[in-house]
Amino acid sequence: MIASPNREGLQMFKISGTVLLCVASTAAMASAPTPPETFVIQTGQSGRAETIKVPVGAVSAFSATVAEALVGFADPKVEAMRLSGDVLINVVGTAQPIQIKADNVVLELTADDAPAAKKSGFLPALPAPQLRSTEVIIGGDDTQTFVGNVVFTVQTSFGAMEIRADRVLRRKGPPEGA
Numbered sequence: 001m002i003a004s005p006n007r008e009g010l011q012m013f014k015i016s017g018t019v020l021l022c023v024a025s026t027a028a029m030a031s032a033p034t035p036p037e038t039f040v041i042q043t044g045q046s047g048r049a050e051t052i053k054v055p056v057g058a059v060s061a062f063s064a065t066v067a068e069a070l071v072g073f074a075d076p077k078v079e080a081m082r083l084s085g086d087v088l089i090n091v092v093g094t095a096q097p098i099q100i101k102a103d104n105v106v107l108e109l110t111a112d113d114a115p116a117a118k119k120s121g122f123l124p125a126l127p128a129p130q131l132r133s134t135e136v137i138i139g140g141d142d143t144q145t146f147v148g149n150v151v152f153t154v155q156t157s158f159g160a161m162e163i164r165a166d167r168v169l170r171r172k173g174p175p176e177g178a
Contacts, residue, residue, distance in 0.1 A: 113160070
């Protein structure tokens with residue numbers, strides 16, 4: 001004779017299943033990639049080079065149509081290159097990933113400042129980004145354009161990242177068209 005499951009056992013099974021589904025959906029949402037904060041560097045009219053200075057460990061990927069090494073750079077501890085044509089630089093080590101887009105920039109790769117944080121994989125509490133700019137133009141809920149000798153300093157777990165340009169569009173949240 002086969003014993004039929006009792007009512008309490010079925011109820012416990014339903015509750016356990018519901019709890020497991022909630023935990024699984026929460027874990028899936030937590031592991032969903034955070035959309036990057038995007039900086040679009042627009043070429044200014046001052047004639048000076050727009051510059052991105054990033055600790056080498058914070059750069060997860062970069063691409064450009066043309067990359068030219070800058071030899072005899074002023075600081076021998078910095079690896080510098082001019083990137084042009086559909087430049088894309090992905091930066092990690094911040095609470096939200098960063099994506100930098102440009103057409104023509106000088107990328108300066110510096111030594112990592114925080115090797116202990118990098119090795120442990122622990123992301124310490126990082127200070128808020130610092131900004132200097134002459135004018136701010138609000139373009140929407142999550143979009144701002146900064147104009148006039150713009151300097152962004154963002155702390156990563158590898159050290160400080162700095163963007164210097166005449167005009168920078170900063171977009172938080174999902175990328176355009178998403």
